[in-house]
Amino acid sequence: MTIGSVPPKYKIAIDRDQCMLCERCIDNCSYGVFRKEDQKIIADSRKCTACHRCIAMCPRDAINLHEKPNDYRSHPVWTRETREAIYNQAKSGKIILSGMGNAGDYPIIFDKLVLDACQVTNPSIDPLREPMEIRTYIGKKPRQVEVSKNSSGDYDLNTELAPNLKLDTPVMIGHMSYGAISLNAQLAMAKAVHEVGTYMGTGEGGLHKSLFPYQDRMIVQIASGRFGVDVDYLERGAAIEIKIGQGAKPGIGGHLPGEKVSEEVSKTRMIPIHSDAISPAPHHDIYSIEDLAQLVRSLKEATEWKKPVFVKIAAVHNAPAIAAGIARSSADAVVIDGFKGGTGAAPRVFRDNVGIPIEAAVAAVDSKLRSQGVRNEISIIASGGIRNSADLTKSIALGADAVYIGTAALVAMGCRVCGSCYRGLCPWGIATQRPELVKRLNPDEASKNVANLIKGWTLELSELMGAAGINSIESLRGNRDRLRGYMLDEGLMNVLDVKTVGA
Amino acid sequence: MCGIISVIDRSRNVMDGGAIKNALALMNERGSGEGAGYAVYGAYPDFRDYYALHVFYDNLVEPKKAVEELLNKWGEIEYSEEIPTYEQKRLKKQHIPWRYFFKPDPKLLAGSCSPEEDAIINIVNKVNTQINGALIFSSGKNIGVFKASGWPEDVANFYKIEDYEGYIWMGHNRYPTNTSGWWGGAHPFNLLDWSVIHNGEITSYGTNRRYIESFGYKCTMKTDTEVVAYLADLLGRRHKLPDEISVKALAPPFWDEIDRMPEKEKKLYTTLRMAYGSAMMNGPFAIVVAKPEGIVGFTDRIKLRPMIAAESGDCLYISSEEAAIRRMNPDLDRVWMPKAGEPVIGMVKR
Numbered sequence: 109m110t111i112g113s114v115p116p117k118y119k120i121a122i123d124r125d126q127c128m129l130c131e132r133c134i135d136n137c138s139y140g141v142f143r144k145e146d147q148k149i150i151a152d153s154r155k156c157t158a159c160h161r162c163i164a165m166c167p168r169d170a171i172n173l174h175e176k177p178n179d180y181r182s183h184p185v186w187t188r189e190t191r192e193a194i195y196n197q198a199k200s201g202k203i204i205l206s207g208m209g210n211a212g213d214y215p216i217i218f219d220k221l222v223l224d225a226c227q228v229t230n231p232s233i234d235p236l237r238e239p240m241e242i243r244t245y246i247g248k249k250p251r252q253v254e255v256s257k258n259s260s261g262d263y264d265l266n267t268e269l270a271p272n273l274k275l276d277t278p279v280m281i282g283h284m285s286y287g288a289i290s291l292n293a294q295l296a297m298a299k300a301v302h303e304v305g306t307y308m309g310t311g312e313g314g315l316h317k318s319l320f321p322y323q324d325r326m327i328v329q330i331a332s333g334r335f336g337v338d339v340d341y342l343e344r345g346a347a348i349e350i351k352i353g354q355g356a357k358p359g360i361g362g363h364l365p366g367e368k369v370s371e372e373v374s375k376t377r378m379i380p381i382h383s384d385a386i387s388p389a390p391h392h393d394i395y396s397i398e399d400l401a402q403l404v405r406s407l408k409e410a411t412e413w414k415k416p417v418f419v420k421i422a423a424v425h426n427a428p429a430i431a432a433g434i435a436r437s438s439a440d441a442v443v444i445d446g447f448k449g450g451t452g453a454a455p456r457v458f459r460d461n462v463g464i465p466i467e468a469a470v471a472a473v474d475s476k477l478r479s480q481g482v483r484n485e486i487s488i489i490a491s492g493g494i495r496n497s498a499d500l501t502k503s504i505a506l507g508a509d510a511v512y513i514g515t516a517a518l519v520a521m522g523c524r525v526c527g528s529c530y531r532g533l534c535p536w537g538i539a540t541q542r543p544e545l546v547k548r549l550n551p552d553e554a555s556k557n558v559a560n561l562i563k564g565w566t567l568e569l570s571e572l573m574g575a576a577g578i579n580s581i582e583s584l585r586g587n588r589d590r591l592r593g594y595m596l597d598e599g600l601m602n603v604l605d606v607k608t609v610g611a
Numbered sequence: 612m613c614g615i616i617s618v619i620d621r622s623r624n625v626m627d628g629g630a631i632k633n634a635l636a637l638m639n640e641r642g643s644g645e646g647a648g649y650a651v652y653g654a655y656p657d658f659r660d661y662y663a664l665h666v667f668y669d670n671l672v673e674p675k676k677a678v679e680e681l682l683n684k685w686g687e688i689e690y691s692e693e694i695p696t697y698e699q700k701r702l703k704k705q706h707i708p709w710r711y712f713f714k715p716d717p718k719l720l721a722g723s724c725s726p727e728e729d730a731i732i733n734i735v736n737k738v739n740t741q742i743n744g745a746l747i748f749s750s751g752k753n754i755g756v757f758k759a760s761g762w763p764e765d766v767a768n769f770y771k772i773e774d775y776e777g778y779i780w781m782g783h784n785r786y787p788t789n790t791s792g793w794w795g796g797a798h799p800f801n802l803l804d805w806s807v808i809h810n811g812e813i814t815s816y817g818t819n820r821r822y823i824e825s826f827g828y829k830c831t832m833k834t835d836t837e838v839v840a841y842l843a844d845l846l847g848r849r850h851k852l853p854d855e856i857s858v859k860a861l862a863p864p865f866w867d868e869i870d871r872m873p874e875k876e877k878k879l880y881t882t883l884r885m886a887y888g889s890a891m892m893n894g895p896f897a898i899v900v901a902k903p904e905g906i907v908g909f910t911d912r913i914k915l916r917p918m919i920a921a922e923s924g925d926c927l928y929i930s931s932e933e934a935a936i937r938r939m940n941p942d943l944d945r946v947w948m949p950k951a952g953e954p955v956i957g958m959v960k961r
């Protein structure tokens with residue numbers, strides 16, 4: 109007995125009065141939705157991923173795309189997604205993959221936190237007229253400073269600073285590897301971070317030579333697959349990041365399908381062309397926190413203690429204890445990736461069900477490190493679902509030094525969050541290695557868009573800080589007094605250590 | 612708003628509290644009758660080697676018994692008495708102020724490099740967080756804080772402040788906005804040798820509080836000023852930073868200025884700012900911190916609160932208003948307005 113096909117998700121309709129048969133939709137759709145028949149454009153809606161490329165490129169606004177209403181018998185428990193997942197798995201017997209972030213219907217804690225502003229008793233600060241300092245240093249800080257007065261009466265500094273990354277804005281771009289995304293996409297972001305004075309991650313895909321000019325703005329990543337890692341790679345980066353886990357798929361490794369491993373990707377990753385790049389779930393030399401501490405130190409030794417080393421973990425319930433362990437190694441920053449973080453490809457069951465929200469994780473990690481008296485010695489970078497400057501500001505108030513953005517940067521380059529990155533056919537030239545698609549993304553233009561986004565957020569952050577009477581980011585960091593919980597339950601407010609509105 | 616005034620005689624000549632009472636009362640526009648207080652250094656020469664613990668009791672039964680049990684566990688009470696007070700028409704006596712002259716037993720905290728001080732901090736934290744109906748609001752040697760909810764002259768008359776003498780005086784007139792006017796919330800705030808008066812609101816309080824708490828301090832007064840005392844203690848006593856440097860950690864220069872400094876200074880200030888980012892204070896403030904060796908006054912980095920300094924002979928004055936200083940001493944050698952974040956330091960002569 110056959111199960112039959114599931115109904116299409118989207119419905120495309122062409123307005124024939126408007127269509128001028130230019131065929132741009134046909135050229136632009138990498139999923140092969142459109143064809144021309146009898147002087148008419150015909151759309152095969154079943155193939156559509158709602159990537160919106162056709163709509164964006166149609167000169168006549170002739171294309172309409174709708175999410176197709178559920179035509180199953182409606183049922184509150186056996187939803188469309190639930191049933192379709194079963195049909196698909198009953199047919200394939202495989203793990204269901206998906207791209208981009210968590211699509212589960214969870215409340216977003218950021219949206220239930222509101223920021224505070226000054227009225228009368230302390231003046232708000234106008235960033236257009238007063239200095240506003242958002243410079244941030246990521247890395248180890250001394251616990252205390254020692255000075256001594258010399259014979260000429262001024263002070264000598266007796267404390268040596270560890271190398272830190274200097275950020276002109278607390279927004280960095282997280283790790284998206286060459287392979288998962290195109291070289292043009294990486295180039296665009298590298299130019300952008302260079303322009304705005306911040307950093308981006310290479311992901312676990314190595315560092316392509318065309319990124320060498322931007323290497324002083326790149327954080328090189330070491331993941332469990334160790335793809336593309338050699339001492340030259342380590343030396344080129346401004347900092348090194350060990351990836352233990354990722355918010356979209358805590359507890360598992362990564363999988364880059366062979367189709368995405370083009371010749372250049374294979375060279376950069378140091379793996380055979382068209383071979384699947386499978387990173388194991390754990391690092392095979394890290395089975396304990398001591399092993400991790402050793403790797404941190406080995407990397408520092410290899411780079412003569414000149415580069416900060418970060419450790420990235422997925423936000424899970426015991427992230428605070430892990431972060432405390434990381435703080436006691438020689439690591440300079442801990443990156444916490446929340447369960448709304450994006451990905452090129454993840455098993456859907458992981459993406460939608462494993463991990464905890466970044467808001468709670470950052471708050472709990474910051475509190476734990478403070479209770480152990482080591483918060484000051486390590487930086488916290490929050491990532492996974494940072495959508496706008498308000499999320500950024502709230503993350504810092506909850507305790508982060510800086511954030512990583514991922515999806516937001518891709519959206520700035522055109523991504524429409526269609527969630528089909530794992531297929532390698534991204535029509536926007538982002539999550540693909542097909543040359544004809546990659547060249548759709550102009551790195552110079554896209555870099556302007558990404559830089560503009562970060563600049564815009566940075567301005568908004570300054571305004572929000574000014575409204576709260578704060579003129580330097582150090583005084584926002586961990587300042588939970590500037591947040592109030594709106595319709596949050598008491599347990600969560602305790603974890604976040606924020607008061608309710610009206611209190 | 613709030614009115615602050617402080618004076619030090621650098622030759623350690625003592626002054627009685629009469630002049631500061633009049634000066635503070637002149638700034639009644641800056642208060643609301645909900646809190647005023649005074650601190651005097653050199654208050655108890657007869658007990659100069661003992662910690663003078665001033666306690667507000669709600670009653671003299673359970674809380675007093677609990678406090679005394681704790682003190683007897685940690686050391687020896689040399690002498691104790693109710694602090695003399697005099698009924699005032701406009702001031703409701705809500706607590707009974709009591710004082711102990713106390714010496715902790717350093718053997719009980721072996722392993723600490725400053726066992727006596729750590730014992731006192733411990734006791735203050737315990738009493739203020741765990742004993743209902745008791746609050747230690749002054750704990751230094753030869754130092755006394757006198758405060759209550761009321762107008763400056765009423766609080767002064769309540770304690771007959773002119774009966775006390777000292778070489779450093781501080782006065783504060785409170786216009787509370789953050790917390791209600793309660794006795795514990797009045798300034799000066801004191802911990803061990805440190806006392807603080809403050810006009811303003813520290814918008815970085817949440818960050819500062821969480822920072823200082825990670826060093827074991829407990830904030831119990833529900834107000835931003837107490838963190839200043841703890842920060843002064845952490846930076847000055849525990850981290851041994853000189854006063855100028857402490858002030859530069861709490862109200863640091865802007866990055867723009869740091870970037871323009873000569874290499875050596877730039878390194879010092881960068882390190883300070885990076886290490887003490889969570890200690891730096893933001894928001895509008897003018898603060899005077901006192902310790903037995905002297906006073907340090909400073910404002911926020913863009914000077915959103917007034918602060919004026921003056922000198923006459925060996926005396927250095929810091930206040931919100933010049934008129935208040937002139938009420939104490941009309942004959943001044945020099946009056947100046949310090950720049951934002953620029954410390955005014957007056958130390959006793961050795």
Ligand code: SF4
Pocket residue numbers: 122126127128129130131132133134149165166167168169170171
């Ligand atoms: S892009 Fe628009 S106008 Fe051009 S063929 Fe397609 S639907 Fe018609």
Ligand code: SF4
Pocket residue numbers: 159207208518522523524525526527528529530533534535536538539
């Ligand atoms: S990167 Fe491309 S494939 Fe992935 S969600 Fe965005 S538009 Fe879709």
